[in-house]
Amino acid sequence: MLSEELNDLINRVGPGTPGGDYIRRYWHPVELSARVAPGGQPKQIRVLGEDLVLFRDQDGRAGVLGLHCSHRCVSLAYGRVEDGGIRCAMHGWVYDVDGRCLEQPAEPDDSFRDRIQHPAYPCEELGGLIFTYMGPPEKKPLLPRYEVLVREDGTRTREWYFIDGGYLQHLEGALDTVHAQYLHMANWSVKKYEVASQPKPKIDSAELSYGMWSRIYKSHPGAVMGTIFSHFVMPGGFLLQNGRDYENRPRQRTDQPAQPQHDISKNQSWYVPVDDAHCLRFRVNFSPLNPDRTPASLRPDAELVHSRRGDDYGRDYDNIDSISGIDPTVGATFRSQDTMANETQGLPYMDRRMEHLGAHDRPLTMTRMIILKAIADVQKGLDPKHVIRDPAENQIVYVRGDDPQECFNADSEPTPAVAWS
Numbered sequence: 001m002l003s004e005e006l007n008d009l010i011n012r013v014g015p016g017t018p019g020g021d022y023i024r025r026y027w028h029p030v031e032l033s034a035r036v037a038p039g040g041q042p043k044q045i046r047v048l049g050e051d052l053v054l055f056r057d058q059d060g061r062a063g064v065l066g067l068h069c070s071h072r073c074v075s076l077a078y079g080r081v082e083d084g085g086i087r088c089a090m091h092g093w094v095y096d097v098d099g100r101c102l103e104q105p106a107e108p109d110d111s112f113r114d115r116i117q118h119p120a121y122p123c124e125e126l127g128g129l130i131f132t133y134m135g136p137p138e139k140k141p142l143l144p145r146y147e148v149l150v151r152e153d154g155t156r157t158r159e160w161y162f163i164d165g166g167y168l169q170h171l172e173g174a175l176d177t178v179h180a181q182y183l184h185m186a187n188w189s190v191k192k193y194e195v196a197s198q199p200k201p202k203i204d205s206a207e208l209s210y211g212m213w214s215r216i217y218k219s220h221p222g223a224v225m226g227t228i229f230s231h232f233v234m235p236g237g238f239l240l241q242n243g244r245d246y247e248n249r250p251r252q253r254t255d256q257p258a259q260p261q262h263d264i265s266k267n268q269s270w271y272v273p274v275d276d277a278h279c280l281r282f283r284v285n286f287s288p289l290n291p292d293r294t295p296a297s298l299r300p301d302a303e304l305v306h307s308r309r310g311d312d313y314g315r316d317y318d319n320i321d322s323i324s325g326i327d328p329t330v331g332a333t334f335r336s337q338d339t340m341a342n343e344t345q346g347l348p349y350m351d352r353r354m355e356h357l358g359a360h361d362r363p364l365t366m367t368r369m370i371i372l373k374a375i376a377d378v379q380k381g382l383d384p385k386h387v388i389r390d391p392a393e394n395q396i397v398y399v400r401g402d403d404p405q406e407c408f409n410a411d412s413e414p415t416p417a418v419a420w421s
């Protein structure tokens with residue numbers, strides 16, 4: 001459990017809060033690059049409790065600006081992208097991606113224009129995502145060049161969806177791998193005897209330079225089996241690595257095409273707080289080429305849609321043989337199970353005073369300690385962990401290590417995240 005004070009500290013991400021100060025020291029994805037066209041209609045977005053407008057100018061530069069015009073606060077999302085920036089619909093002021101005011105067509109005095117600095121956050125693009133940095137400009141780190149974002153020897157796709165609740169409860173749901181054999185178990189009325197007869201889950205975890213590494217052995221005697229590696233990547237990220245099942249077969253989901261040569265896949269997620277009570281999950285999936293040099297087939301870029309609270313998460317208690325009655329056998333309803341579990345912990349965000357954590361929750365407690373330490377570091381004027389400033393360390397950032405077979409070395413010890421040239 002956490003005290004109310006610590007729970008608020010770790011959940012609140014708005015401007016001026018300690019948790020917000022912490023999470024602003026990192027880059028956050030806000031949209032897929034391909035969904036923001038040069039000169040295209042601007043988009044209203046909300047990130048870390050701030051209302052913003054996202055656009056791409058006619059030179060192709062992405063911009064994230066404060067939503068409300070510096071003149072009389074009209075929404076810039078209704079503006080037009082032209083003439084070097086975005087033009088407010090009300091009186092035609094134009095702002096570029098750096099927040100400079102380029103035009104005030106109804107004003108006689110040009111010096112007024114020069115005194116305007118509209119709120120603007122820097123953007124960079126990598127792996128098909130637009131990232132923004134919302135912290136102090138002098139503290140801006142490098143955008144980490146994660147393996148899943150920069151490798152060119154395989155297939156990369158991107159997915160996203162919006163969820164209710166604090167970012168941390170969704171992150172914790174991902175790190176809590178033991179839930180797979182309960183929440184996601186199909187044929188529960190039969191499988192529960194197999195689950196009950198198994199040894200207790202064996203979980204290792206270790207704090208590393210990027211956050212936390214965790215491994216669970218043979219956790220799921222159902223559709224999803226094998227050793228699973230999960231990683232907390234600061235500030236609110238998660239990476240899942242698939243191991244092999246009991247028969248040494250690649251891990252396989254029933255709703256995905258058989259890919260016998262598809263040895264390794266890395267799925268890295270960013271749980272980006274929209275505000276204290278909502279979150280956007282971006283996930284980048286990367287699979288290297290198969291040994292015969294053919295590409296792995298992954299789902300195309302897409303917003304993921306699944307049953308939500310309004311339709312009872314697709315529950316059919318009388319006819320679906322899972323604990324909840326939500327179907328775990330296809331991707332969309334599998335996600336509905338996760339969303340149910342994470343959202344029903346509590347809205348607007350989970351109250352951790354009520355929980356009773358057990359032995360297998362160690363990855364969660366470790367993650368919270370890492371975040372709380374990072375919040376304290378920022379308050380003391382220090383850099384939090386996993387802030388990268390040296391370009392030599394940022395050519396490729398691997399989560400856990402650079403061994404392509406790492407996820408099959410179930411007995412190997414974790415190594416620090418490495419930056420590797």
Ligand code: FES
Pocket residue numbers: 069070071072073074088089090091092093
């Ligand atoms: S309110 Fe935007 S230009 Fe006047």
Ligand SMILES: [Fe+2]
Pocket residue numbers: 173179180183184338
């Ligand atoms: Fe899950």
